[in-house]
Ligand SMILES: *[C@@H]1O[C@H](CO)[C@@H](O)[C@H](O)[C@H]1NC(C)=O
């Protein structure tokens with residue numbers, strides 16, 4: 001009797017651990033899988049089209065068939081729920097927030113957005129550019145219509161459209177991030193949630209008309225099960241955040257294990273022959289000029305980072 005009671009209490013603990021995954025910063029040892037061992041539990045994480053990647057700007061290919069996006073519902077005032085999921089915090093978006101254009105094969109409905117960050121002064125973006133990691137990265141997850149869930153969308157190589165923005169550190173606070181930062185402060189523990197009233201997605205990201213320049217490649221979700229169903233868009237335009245704001249963000253949430261939620265990014269994955277495309281920016285011009293524009297904007301971005 002005592003033994004079976006012991007088993008009964010042990011089984012949920014065991015299954016929680018074997019079903020869980022962790023980031024390197026969680027020092028999970030044998031109890032859970034860190035990114036280098038995700039594939040043993042989640043086989044798709046060992047696939048050949050994984051994300052994130054390092055983007056080598058000298059190797060990106062200009063693609064004149066990558067038009068701007070149309071954002072729908074991005075200026076609507078909405079109430080959004082924020083939940084600590086144990087490995088990051090999700091900001092749930094209503095299906096009225098939508099996306100078309102950008103050479104995506106269909107219409108997409110927003111599901112949620114979340115951030116990847118580092119820890120006390122360490123950068124924490126998932127994608128890197130020429131080997132450089134940025135302070136933070138925003139991911140906005142969209143599911144292709146008519147799919148209703150990740151499970152339905154994962155069999156389509158473009159079932160998910162992920163929009164990614166890199167952050168650069170500025171001396172001044174970005175007041176547009178205040179509501180997001182305050183909400184993160186209210187979801188310190190796994191499972192806790194709060195609501196941001198009167199939120200607009202356009203408060204934190206630029207209008208579509210200012211987002212003509214982007215990288216595109218095919219890849220995966222960056223957390224298990226690493227579904228290889230993602231059309232990735234990484235915008236050249238960065239978002240700003242101050243060092244003080246970053247410090248607040250990385251010190252507020254805790255992992256499902258109770259440790260501070262820091263360094264929540266997956267290491268970059270092999271390209272395995274994939275090509276990263278770069279949209280031609282702005283008005284129609286000859287491709288040589290577009291190549292220069294593309295390189296120029298990368299140079300500008302790099303300079304902005306140095307300063
Ligand atoms: C947001 O929530 C408030 C308070 O519950 C409610 O009065 C308001 O109608 C909601 N707004 C939207 C757009 O749903």
Ligand SMILES: [Zn+2]
Nearest residue numbers: 114116139222
């Ligand atoms: Zn993400």
